[in-house]
Amino acid sequence: MNTAENELYSPKKGAMISIKNSIRETILRFFKEALEKKTFDAILIPVKVPAGDSYTWILVEDISLLKNAAPIAPIMPVQGANALSSLTRKGKGNLKIAAILRPCEIRAAIELSKLEQVNLETLYLFSFDCPGALPLLDYTKNPPKGEELFESFFNENKWNEEQIKPVCKMCDNFSIPNCDLHFGILGVEKNNLLLIPNSSKGESVLNEMGIAYKNDLSSWKKKVNEIEKEKEKTKKETYHNIQPMVEGLDSLLQTFAKCIGCHNCMTVCPICYCRQCYFDSEVSKFTSDDYLLRAEKRGGLRFPTDIILFQSGRMSHMSLSCVSCGMCEDVCPTSIPVAQIFSYVADKTQKAFEYKPGRNIGEPLPLKEYKEEELQEIKKSLNESVGQE
Numbered sequence: 054m055n056t057a058e059n060e061l062y063s064p065k066k067g068a069m070i071s072i073k074n075s076i077r078e079t080i081l082r083f084f085k086e087a088l089e090k091k092t093f094d095a096i097l098i099p100v101k102v103p104a105g106d107s108y109t110w111i112l113v114e115d116i117s118l119l120k121n122a123a124p125i126a127p128i129m130p131v132q133g134a135n136a137l138s139s140l141t142r143k144g145k146g147n148l149k150i151a152a153i154l155r156p157c158e159i160r161a162a163i164e165l166s167k168l169e170q171v172n173l174e175t176l177y178l179f180s181f182d183c184p185g186a187l188p189l190l191d192y193t194k195n196p197p198k199g200e201e202l203f204e205s206f207f208n209e210n211k212w213n214e215e216q217i218k219p220v221c222k223m224c225d226n227f228s229i230p231n232c233d234l235h236f237g238i239l240g241v242e243k244n245n246l247l248l249i250p251n252s253s254k255g256e257s258v259l260n261e262m263g264i265a266y267k268n269d270l271s272s273w274k275k276k277v278n279e280i281e282k283e284k285e286k287t288k289k290e291t292y293h294n295i296q297p298m299v300e301g302l303d304s305l306l307q308t309f310a311k312c313i314g315c316h317n318c319m320t321v322c323p324i325c326y327c328r329q330c331y332f333d334s335e336v337s338k339f340t341s342d343d344y345l346l347r348a349e350k351r352g353g354l355r356f357p358t359d360i361i362l363f364q365s366g367r368m369s370h371m372s373l374s375c376v377s378c379g380m381c382e383d384v385c386p387t388s389i390p391v392a393q394i395f396s397y398v399a400d401k402t403q404k405a406f407e408y409k410p411g412r413n414i415g416e417p418l419p420l421k422e423y424k425e426e427e428l429q430e431i432k433k434s435l436n437e438s439v440g441q442e
């Protein structure tokens with residue numbers, strides 16, 4: 054069984070690991086040991102940049118390079134699924150690679166694997182109970198303060214803090230995604246962590262490393278459920294506040310009035326994966342006469358043009374797979390709550406198709422695969438409309 058099949062896998066037991074110094078250091082120690090034992094050839098992990106004010110993804114083979122690594126970084130400068138896509142877009146490699154990502158990054162990677170942008174075959178996906186990430190701008194204003202704040206989430210067991218990104222506050226998918234191994238932090242005995250296998254690939258890692266997994270998961274599950282309920286409530290409230298910003302053309306025009314058309318939101322989105330985007334192509338550029346004609350018709354034309362076309366185009370393209378990671382909102386220079394808006398729209402689309410992005414790799418993308426019954430429905434409605442003519 055591999056990651057693709059772990060819909061059928063239900064974790065029952067985990068390995069208790071005692072925390073030394075801090076949760077993040079303990080996880081790092083696990084990866085050092087795994088590299089030493091050659092369980093993996095390399096690890097894809099966030100590492101602090103030399104200036105100390107951001108993180109970048111590094112594929113680490115040399116254990117000494119793990120000294121500045123942070124398995125749970127306080128920020129998300131690049132979505133982990135994008136890093137996995139760069140690593141495996143041309144197919145699987147020969148190395149056994151572990152990657153530690155936030156649950157939303159794993160969900161995005163699973164969506165991308167359905168679109169043949171990520172190959173998960175030789176990857177071992179690790180995740181953790183995610184306390185959320187700090188907004189990029191807040192962190193870069195004062196990185197040491199950001200580090201201290203983020204560390205306090207773990208030390209003081211804070212799971213719903215004001216300072217995290219708005220989408221993280223309402224994320225009810227912050228624990229065990231469709232990964233191979235998961236670090237359970239919540240509800241675990243003091244000074245301990247749970248390492249939970251979530252696929253047979255995950256089990257094989259623990260067996261190979263000689264780590265027994267016999268510990269009960271009930272108290273971890275209970276705490277995860279509790280936080281999930283709190284987050285669901287916040288989500289409801291957030292969607293209630295976002296609704297008037299997006300329902301109807303006038304609301305959309307008002308909401309995106311300050312959009313400067315920089316396309317940052319598109320560039321960082323893991324789901325916007327097209328190599329050539331219409332909005333960046335020559336086809337989307339017109340002659341001045343064309344623009345004049347449009348200005349004449351309306352009495353005036355705003356530049357940059359087609360802001361709503363861009364936003365609605367993006368919504369229709371990726372709302373089935375949006376994982377509410379918040380990257381788009383993190384990089385919007387005009388502070389439009391893009392991720393909350395996209396999450397709201399995505400929630401509606403995903404519910405309509407009974408689809409959850411990243412839930413399972415074996416679950417086809419609704420717009421990529423058609424069921425025969427659906428075609429019959431189309432045929433029936435076509436026949437009806439021909440009959441009415």
Ligand code: SF4
Binds near residue numbers: 318375378380381392
């Ligand atoms: S639209 Fe925004 S929140 Fe949704 S997947 Fe893309 S970057 Fe993440």
Ligand code: SF4
Binds near residue numbers: 318385
């Ligand atoms: S990042 Fe913000 S300003 Fe830039 S295109 Fe997206 S919504 Fe507009």
